Amino acid sequence: MTHLPHLQAGILPENINQDSCLQDYFGECSETTIKDNVVIVYELLEEMLDNGFPLATESNILKELIRPPTILRSMVNTITGSSNVGETLPTGQLSTIPWRRAGVKYTNNEAYFDVVEEIDAILDKSGTTVFAEIQGVIDACVKLSGMPDLTLSFMNPRLLDDVSFHPCVRYKRWESERVISFIPPDGNFQLMSYHISAQNLVAIPVYVKQNISFFETGSSGRMDITVGPKQTMGKTVECLVVTVHMPKVVLSANLNATQGTYNYDPVTKILVWDIGKLNPQKLPNLKGSLSLQSGAPKPEENPSLNIDLKIQQLAISGLKVNRLDMYGEKYKPFKGVKYVTKAGKFQVRT
Incomplete structure (x- = not known):
C-alpha cells in the first residue's frame, strides 16, 4: 500500500466521491461513524488514492479489497489481530472492466x-x-x-x-x-x-403570494403568506416547508396557519412553517402579527423566503x-x- 501524506494533512481530492463509498460501508457518513471506524476509513482511503490521485473508487471493487465491517468480524479481528484487508486482488482489477467484479450471480436480476x-x-x-x-x-x-x-x-x-x-x-x-x-x-x-x-x-413548481411589512411605530409588523401549485404536471407537492430568517429585532410571532404547523425560534430568529402535502383545492395560508424590539429602528430589508419541497414521479x-x-x-x-x-x-x- 502507498503511504498517503494527503491523509495526514487532511486534504482529499475533490473528485473522489468518498461520501457515497462510506455510506455503502456504514449506512451513513457522519463524524461518529468515522470515529468508530477510523481504521477501515483509513484503509479505504489508502486504496482509493495512489500518491494523492484517484485509483479505485468503485464500492463493489473496494468491498473485495476491504471487507465491510460486521460485529462478528470486528470481534474476530480484535481476538486474532487480523484486519479487514482482503488477501487477493479483486477480479475486476485484472480485467478490461475494472469497475465490475467477475462472476456476479443473482437469483433475482x-x-x-x-x-x-x-x-x-x-x-x-x-x-x-x-x-x-x-x-x-x-x-x-x-x-x-x-x-x-x-x-x-x-x-x-x-x-x-x-x-x-x-x-x-x-x-x-x-x-x-x-x-x-x-x-x-x-x-x-x-x-x-x-x-x-x-x-x-426550467418550470417553477409553486408560486408564493406574500406580504411582510414592518410598521414605523408600534414595534410591530404583519405577515401573510400563501403557497400554491404552479407547474407540477398534475403531481402532488409534498414535504413543503417555508423557512424565513427574520431580522434581529423580531421578538415573537403570533400567527395562524390554515395548514401544517409553524415554529419561531426567538434566539436564531428563524421561522419554520411545515406545510406537508400541498392541497390545490384549499391553499395553505400563514397570517398574523410580528412583535418587534421596543425602540429599535424599522428593519431596512424584508426577509427572503426559502422553500423546500418534493414531488414524486416527476422530473x-x-x-x-x-x-x-x-x-x-x-x-x-x-x-x-x-x-x-x-x-x-x-x-x-x-
Missing part, C-alpha cells in the same frame, strides 16, 4: 434507476423568475448476473447538453446517437449527472427514460425507473 432533480431558483416579489437552473443525477442500483451490456435511451435527450458520466459509459455512442451504452458496476452507483441552466426550460425538466435494453445475457431482468424533484436553493424575495 434487477436494474433500478432513480432520476433525481434539484431545482435552484430565485423569484422576485412579483413572482417573476430572476434565476433558475436544474441539477440532476441518475442513480442506479444494478444487480444483474454475468456481464450484461445495457443501453438507456431518453424520449427527449436534447434537454441534456451539460452532462458528466460514470467511466463505464461509452461516450462516443452518446455523442453520435444520444444513447447511454454501458457495462454497469455491480450494485449502487451514479450513472450520470447533468445541469440545465436555460431558464426557459421537473421533463426528462423521461424511453427504454432500457440488455445485451450479452439471455435472462430477462426486472427494470424500473423512478423520478423525484426536490428544491435546492429555492428563494422568494419579499
